[in-house]
Amino acid sequence: AQSVAQPEDQVNVAEGNPLTVKCTYSVSGNPYLFWYVQYPNRGLQFLLKYITGDNLVKGSYGFEAEFNKSQTSFHLKKPSALVSDSALYFCAVRDDYKLSFGAGTTVTVRA
């Protein structure tokens, strides 16, 4: 089965600093990878995806992610974090026609 892992439960950064949320994957074949964000008591919002093509993927709200095949990673990045980026972030992989999610990383951006 396809799976992803998020090694960090929490990430804390100061506003204006770079933000990185880590994700590694384990798949057979070519991975379809995704990042979703969840604000408190809200649904999951799609940020970006990697299917094929350029290893650097740009998404919503200034986020981007870098697909690294040799390191089996798909880290989410934002050059300058905002307080409003504080949320729960999930990495996900397509498994057949459904998504399998990582455990999630809580991001706190302090003013």
Place this chain on the structure above:
Amino acid sequence: AAGVIQSPRHLIKEKRETATLKCYPIPRHDTVYWYQQGPGQDPQFLISFYEKMQSDKGSIPDRFSAQQFSDYHSELNMSSLELGDSALYFCAIAVSGANVLTFGAGSRLTVL
């Protein structure tokens, strides 16, 4: 843009009661997924439907059942509720050609 309406948004039930959650893809959509997210947990896949037929099954308890109707809305039925069923339940659709799941806002079930 495609989206999902879920109802009710909040539901409180007692142990051993029954609950029904509803999902309305907008516009009508042939594929629907159900996920369960427990407190502090990642979303877990329960079940999916394609053209009103079950297409995949995940970690869905036998006490739960679901179906997709002729108008493509879907319902998740949960019986003999247990405290551990307290969770956020999401419905999602796959946006055609985009390989992306679009999730509803979720239904929060609290079992007392």
